[in-house]
Amino acid sequence: MHKFFSVALRFSTAVCLSGISTENAVARSEFEIRVFDQDSGQPIAVRMQLKDARGRVRRVPGAVNYDDHFVFFHRIVLQLPTGNYSFEMDRGPEYHYRTGHFTIEAGAEDSTTVHMKRFTDMKQEGWWSGDLHIERRTRDIELLMLAEDLHIGPLTTWTNRHKQTSATTTPTLEPVSFDDQAFYLPGSGRLERSGGSLLFFHTREIPSFDSFSAEYPSSVELLKRTRKFPAAHVNIDQPTSWDLPIWLASGMVHSITVATSRLGRDGIFEKKEWGRPHDETLYPNPQDFGQWIQKLYFEMLNCGLRLPPTAASGSGFVKNPVGYNRVYAYVDGELTWKKWWDALNTGRVIITNGPLLRPSVHGRAPGHVFRGQPGESLKLAIDLKLGTRDHVDYLEIIKNGRVVHVIRLDEWAAARGRLPELEFSRSGWFLIRAAAENSDTLRFGMTGPYYVEIGNTPYISRSSAQFFLDWVYERAHTIRLENTKQRKEVLKYHRAARRFWKHLVDTATVE
Structure with a gap:
């Protein structure tokens, strides 16, 4: 879903460096970039990554540079040696990427305008x-x-x-x-x-x-x-x-x-x-x-x-x-x-570094608690909007820590954004997740959880509580404190934590 454009630029070269031979001077030319929002036509700020023909990141003097990128508002003038360059321009996950390349040659000057498209x-x-x-x-x-x-x-x-x-x-x-x-x-x-x-x-x-x-x-x-x-x-x-x-x-x-x-x-x-x-x-x-x-x-x-x-x-x-x-x-x-x-x-809330999920369950946002009477079964209809510039194959519904539905995007689109219905006969929770294809990192979006309460019986898993109880014991063995008084003061919170998790293990409602 990337948007591409390519420009070939020709620049005149005028080098005048006091005290330096023109034979050793690097020919530089100016390339001006202006950026606008495509829909509103308003000037906007963007993040940009610029690389030369060898793939080396170019920093821009005077800009706000950080690691492999820099940011600027609306207009920037790049002073670069002749050669081939590639770039990627970004404005957060609600905009399409803009990528492209250009060539700087001696003999001409030019500029370009970039329009960033919000999707x-x-x-x-x-x-x-x-x-x-x-x-x-x-x-x-x-x-x-x-x-x-x-x-x-x-x-x-x-x-x-x-x-x-x-x-x-x-x-x-x-x-x-x-x-x-x-x-x-x-x-x-x-x-x-x-x-x-x-x-x-x-x-x-x-x-x-x-x-x-x-x-x-x-x-x-x-x-x-x-x-x-x-x-x-x-x-x-x-x-x-x-x-x-x-x-x-x-x-x-x-x-x-x-x-x-x-x-x-x-x-x-x-x-x-x-x-x-x-x-x-x-x-x-x-x-x-x-x-x-x-x-x-x-x-x-x-x-x-x-x-x-x-x-x-x-x-x-x-x-x-x-x-x-x-x-x-x-x-x-x-x-x-x-x-x-x-x-x-x-x-x-929803969290993301890529796919943008907007859920609605009976008109409610994440964090909502659906309540039912003892013996009652709740059926929940889930609607979801999704925007993404990364390739996503499927959506997942996670209920009480387990994936209970995997929905391909073509199935989701055919259902006009309606996901499979969920049924709860006991308390629990659920959320929706989407992961993009990326072999180097985890690019994903996830909703905050929705909660279900049936009667007054909470959902507490014995195995999950035991998982954290074991963790507390394991943590205690990593503490290195020679001072006996200090060690005692620190470990009192570990003892309190052990009591907390042991109580959940003993009062768990599911295995």
């Missing part, structure tokens, strides 16, 4: 995009978000890697609104230690990390401090974190990243220190890492825990562009910063 407008249907992990410069954030068509951007501006000797209170900042439909807010934080990684939002406080070690104090102590901030939101940044079952048992985390920053455009970012390793016999390939993350999330849902899934690019921490992994929240009416976070907290 889906999520905000017109109430879906607004956000990225929960951005570590880029504040002065660049508006341009970066515009170039990715991103609407919500909490900026991570503190981490425990930058130690300070005392706790400080961040200024009472209001979100910065720009472009009428976008917001960003500095002041979010990231805690990364042996137990894993957490993201903190709206806490208005930067803790002191002067006395922190890799294991002491327990990260639960920091979670407890967030309770004095009514709007605080704590997101589990990496579900593979060793302390995942301890955090879940604490009841003080609000969401969990499923489209994690380890999922890159062209591969998986390998970070062995990011937690508990996965079973390589079940998940042998690098791209299987994303499947392992989803398994962890499904195991959590099977324990009756209802944390919404989120997405994070980690741009500035890893090489992803801003918004590569993103979470859309469904907002009724005008977008505000608070309404977006309220929607996230209630689970009205």
Whole structure:
């Protein structure tokens, strides 16, 4: 579904370099690019990757460069040596890619205009995009978000890697609104230690990390401090974190990243220190890492825990562009910063780094709880809209952690967006997933879960609860603390977690 164009450009060459022989000077010419939205005709910001004939990435002086790409608003003048070049232009998952090539030769000057075509407008249907992990410069954030068509951007501006000797209170900042439909807010934080990684939002406080070690104090102590901030939101940044079952048992985390920053455009970012390793016999390939993350999330849902899934690019921490992994929240009416976070907290979300799913189950967004009386069976009709610029073969309906329906796209189209009906005679949950063809990484879209309650009996899987109980015991063996008092203080949260998961094992309603 890529859109292609090709231009052959000829440039005059005028080189005048003081103190340098013209025999050694590299001939350079100017190539001007202007970019517009194809439908509105308005000038827009984009991200661009430029390569020479040898496949080497070209950086552009004066632009906002990062890794293999740069962003600009509407117009850029490229000063390049003569030769052949290829490029890819992008503006987030709601626009078609534009790719092409051009040749710069001596003797002429030229310019070109590019029109970016939007194929889906999520905000017109109430879906607004956000990225929960951005570590880029504040002065660049508006341009970066515009170039990715991103609407919500909490900026991570503190981490425990930058130690300070005392706790400080961040200024009472209001979100910065720009472009009428976008917001960003500095002041979010990231805690990364042996137990894993957490993201903190709206806490208005930067803790002191002067006395922190890799294991002491327990990260639960920091979670407890967030309770004095009514709007605080704590997101589990990496579900593979060793302390995942301890955090879940604490009841003080609000969401969990499923489209994690380890999922890159062209591969998986390998970070062995990011937690508990996965079973390589079940998940042998690098791209299987994303499947392992989803398994962890499904195991959590099977324990009756209802944390919404989120997405994070980690741009500035890893090489992803801003918004590569993103979470859309469904907002009724005008977008505000608070309404977006309220929607996230209630689970009205989809996550993606490619396919764009918009589900409706009896007119309800994800996060909704369907209720029935004991002995009653609920039948649920699922409607789905899908937009994608990547090749997707099929859709999946996942019920209580298992794929129960696989629907080919031609079948979905023939049914005019109606998916197979689901029937529940007991409590549980379900969601919809689409994966694009990509052998290097996991390119996917997934809805947040819907929930079903039949009577007062919850859905709690004994095997899933046992999975996390075993994890807690395994985690305890990794702790290295010589100080007896400190070790005792840390392990008290492990004992509390063991009691929590053991209770779920003992009271489980399904195997």
